[in-house]
Every structure is written in C-alpha cells, then in structure tokens.
Amino acid sequence: MSRILAGPLCTMLLGDLGADVIKVERPGRGDDTRGWGPPFDPRGESAYFLSCNRNKRSLTADLAHPGDLRLVSELVSAANVVVDNFLPGTLAKLGLDADEMLAHEKHLIWCTIGGFPDQPMRPGYDFAVQAESGWMSVTGEPAGRPLRTAVALIDVLTGKDAAIAILAALVGGERRSAVERRLIVTLAGTAAAALANVAQNALVSGQEAARWGNAHANLVPYQLFDTADRPIVIAVGSDTQWAAFAAMLGDRALSGDERLATNAGRVVNRDSCVRAVQAALRTAGASEWAARCLRVGVPVGEVRTVLEALSQVAASPLTGVPSSVGGAVHRPPPLLGEHSAEIRARGWG
Numbered sequence: 001m002s003r004i005l006a007g008p009l010c011t012m013l014l015g016d017l018g019a020d021v022i023k024v025e026r027p028g029r030g031d032d033t034r035g036w037g038p039p040f041d042p043r044g045e046s047a048y049f050l051s052c053n054r055n056k057r058s059l060t061a062d063l064a065h066p067g068d069l070r071l072v073s074e075l076v077s078a079a080n081v082v083v084d085n086f087l088p089g090t091l092a093k094l095g096l097d098a099d100e101m102l103a104h105e106k107h108l109i110w111c112t113i114g115g116f117p118d119q120p121m122r123p124g125y126d127f128a129v130q131a132e133s134g135w136m137s138v139t140g141e142p143a144g145r146p147l148r149t150a151v152a153l154i155d156v157l158t159g160k161d162a163a164i165a166i167l168a169a170l171v172g173g174e175r176r177s178a179v180e181r182r183l184i185v186t187l188a189g190t191a192a193a194a195l196a197n198v199a200q201n202a203l204v205s206g207q208e209a210a211r212w213g214n215a216h217a218n219l220v221p222y223q224l225f226d227t228a229d230r231p232i233v234i235a236v237g238s239d240t241q242w243a244a245f246a247a248m249l250g251d252r253a254l255s256g257d258e259r260l261a262t263n264a265g266r267v268v269n270r271d272s273c274v275r276a277v278q279a280a281l282r283t284a285g286a287s288e289w290a291a292r293c294l295r296v297g298v299p300v301g302e303v304r305t306v307l308e309a310l311s312q313v314a315a316s317p318l319t320g321v322p323s324s325v326g327g328a329v330h331r332p333p334p335l336l337g338e339h340s341a342e343i344r345a346r347g348w349g
Contacts, residue, residue, distance in 0.1 A: 016327025
C-alpha cells in the first residue's frame, strides 16, 4: 500500500527475491507515478512507474468501501509483510489499524515509510529531504549553487533500508513482539545516516562540510579530469595506488616528490598535485588512460552517458535493469487493476 518510489522500490526488491507482492492502488488513478511522464511505453505506462514496480500484481480497491476494506483486511491477515507510506492515523481511520492487526497476527510485519521522524504528519518528498538533510549543501561546484542528485537517491536508499529492516524482522519471525514487528523507516532518517563520512568529517572537525564538486574532501587525486577527448575519473585511494599512478604517468616530478608520498601530504598540496596530474592526462585519450590505470591497479572510470552505461547490462524498456540483489524478473510491472479480478475471486493465492 505504497506509492511514488521508496515503498514501491522496497517491495520490488522483495519481489525480485521471490516474494508474492500485491500492490493495492486507488481505482481510476492508481500510483501517482503512473502519470509521471512522458516518456510512456506503448501500453501507456510511464517510465517512472516501470522503474520500481515489476514482480507485482495490481489490485484496485477503495478503502472507503466496506467490501473493499474487508478484502484488503483479509489480504493483510494472510500476508507476511505490509508496506505503506500513508500519513500516521490515515489507515487506522479507514479501519486498518497496524497495531491492532500486529497484536492479532503474530506472523505479520508492518513497515511504514515516512518523511520526517520529528514531523510525522509532514509529507516527505526526496527533493525536500535532500534540501533539509544537508545533501544539497555539499553537492555541486564549490562556487556554484547547491544541487540535488540527479537520481532520487534518498528515496532509493530508503527503499533499500526498508527492505533490510523487513528481512531482519522476518528472520526473527513470531519470536518478535508486536512492537518489534512494527517498522518505521523515514526519508530523513535514511538521508542523515547516508551522509556517512561527510557527517563524520563535520562531527570530528566541528566545521561545516564544504562542496567539493567532482573532488573529494579527504583524498587526492580523487576527482574528474579532462583528457585529450573526454572526461575521466581517477580515484586514488591509497599511497600504493598513488605510487603506481605517478610512475605510470611518467612524471618524475610527481613520483619523486616526497610531499606527495602520503595522502595527507597530497591533501595539503592538493592544488599543485591536481595541476600536474591534469597536465599529464591531457596528452592522451580517456580510453588509453583507463587501460593504463587498470594495468597498474589504479581505480579509474570513463564518463559514460546513461545509454552507454545501460548497454553494458541486460536492461529492458519494460522491466528495467537487472536486480541489484541477485533476484529475477518473474512478471512485468502491472497495468492498473490488472489482477483485481483474480485476486477478488481467489484471495491471496
């Protein structure tokens, strides 16, 4: 019983892993993202909806209608897991009280995905959470404006966090109390945790985190560089890698500079180090540098377009990219209410 991205992505992951997922949608409109286009596929389904709704069956139900409410209540009672992203109290007012059902159904796990843990009645959208969680303040060029990530990454990470919490609760099964089987995962909570090393830098230093653009606050050289034809990322993560990289460049001034032998020294001397690396990399094309780096064990990445990247995986316009958790595609994303008749006739099975 979720919509948009975080909840649907969570349940898609569970479906990839073999769960039988019923998506309960509003009659007529369904999930909001069904209308988030163009682009739309030949069936009229939006690409956005397709991205996070494979391996599900669609049931349309009006929870204000007694018969539909009874059907959904029966499905909940038979289910192992419920996922919703309604505002607090909404489902209880309609007659689906999570706490009551958890008390009666000892096998049931109920996961609610919210926006802000300290403001539970506030709707949560990825963009707004990126703004308030500090993400935008550290994204973009140092002298530029704050930017959001191109992917709704907080929604994606929240969906994954919810799936992890659900799987952990399933391991405990009926040994867990109703309180332990009542899971609440929020976009803001995920966003704060996902600041990771950026958060720790600020906590340890007591200073605001800065925007570094395509560079790294703690590592040098670890950024985007220009080559003779297209940009490339060099990601030196250790002093051993630096030694191999400097030797591969053939710049004796770099390889022989003791100030640059350690990462701490390279961070202190960031500007001169980066300038020298950039000058060397302009002398050949990206693919040549990538090949050289790979031969000496230096992390490297040529900047590709989305279609170039997707050409490297078995992606489908209908079912998206392969499962990131080792799952499989069992069914394409459903049309609105596609499975309503069979579910109403036979219930869960």
